[in-house]
Amino acid sequence: AQKVTQAQTEISVVEKEDVTLDCVYETRDTTYYLFWYKQPPSGELVFLIRRNSFDEQNEISGRYSWNFQKSTSSFNFTITASQVVDSAVYFCARADKLIFGTGTRLQVFP
Amino acid sequence: GAVVSQHPSWVICKSGTSVKIECRSLDFQATTMFWYRQFPKQSLMLMATSNEGSKATYEQGVEKDKFLINHASLTLSTLTVTSAHPEDSSFYICSARGGQVTYNSPLHFGNGTRLTVT
Numbered sequence: 001a002q003k004v005t006q007a008q009t010e011i012s013v014v015e016k017e018d019v020t021l022d023c024v025y026e027t028r029d030t031t032y033y034l035f036w037y038k039q040p041p042s043g044e045l046v047f048l049i050r051r052n053s054f055d056e057q058n059e060i061s062g063r064y065s066w067n068f069q070k071s072t073s074s075f076n077f078t079i080t081a082s083q084v085v086d087s088a089v090y091f092c093a094r095a096d097k098l099i100f101g102t103g104t105r106l107q108v109f110p
Numbered sequence: 111g112a113v114v115s116q117h118p119s120w121v122i123c124k125s126g127t128s129v130k131i132e133c134r135s136l137d138f139q140a141t142t143m144f145w146y147r148q149f150p151k152q153s154l155m156l157m158a159t160s161n162e163g164s165k166a167t168y169e170q171g172v173e174k175d176k177f178l179i180n181h182a183s184l185t186l187s188t189l190t191v192t193s194a195h196p197e198d199s200s201f202y203i204c205s206a207r208g209g210q211v212t213y214n215s216p217l218h219f220g221n222g223t224r225l226t227v228t
Binding site for chain 1: 144146151152153154155156201203205217218219220221222224
């Protein structure tokens with residue numbers, strides 16, 4: 001099976017710390033897409049980013065940034081200056097049927 | 111835009127009864143919908159892919175006779191858990207793709223249904 005692995009089960013940080021969530025994927029496809037979703041305690045899933053396999057440029061959106069390294073099959077997500085509201089479970093996923101990683105639970109303490 | 115409504119948000123039912131969960135795309139036509147199940151502190155596991163007007167495609171290990179999926183229109187897919195048992199208690203989430211459908215389009219998720227079978 002082509003898995004998506006998020007090795008960090010839980011991460012705890014104090015507010016304003018930077019935190020990086022790791023994601024490693026497996027694929028036999030030459031063209032593929034990767035996603036990050038956030039699931040806050042309320043349960044809904046919030047789309048954060050989509051990245052295609054041809055675009056290895058890092059992306060920054062406010063306090064969020066993503067590092068896509070095709071050579072290591074990784075798509076890591078960094079939150080800069082974390083806030084309490086960032087506390088959630090974060091899932092990395094791969095298209096086409098959206099296979100999710102196991103998720104990383106991030107807790108940001110004040 | 112791209113709102114997916116899931117109903118009910120939570121349901122408690124007795125063992126042996128059936129429960130129907132609805133997933134609606136409110137402002138777009140969803141040719142493909144996906145049903146996921148999430149046990150506490152676990153990831154989302156894809157159960158089945160639902161295409162409008164055709165039979166659903168179930169993932170390995172998912173009982174198609176127990177989890178009935180109907181995608182009768184471009185805005186509605188339903189999941190019926192038949193003869194529910196306590197082990198079916200879980201968080202069920204639907205998602206949809208619409209518009210210019212490509213396999214890489216972000217999925218829009220419903221808010222989920224928490225099913226508790228007593």
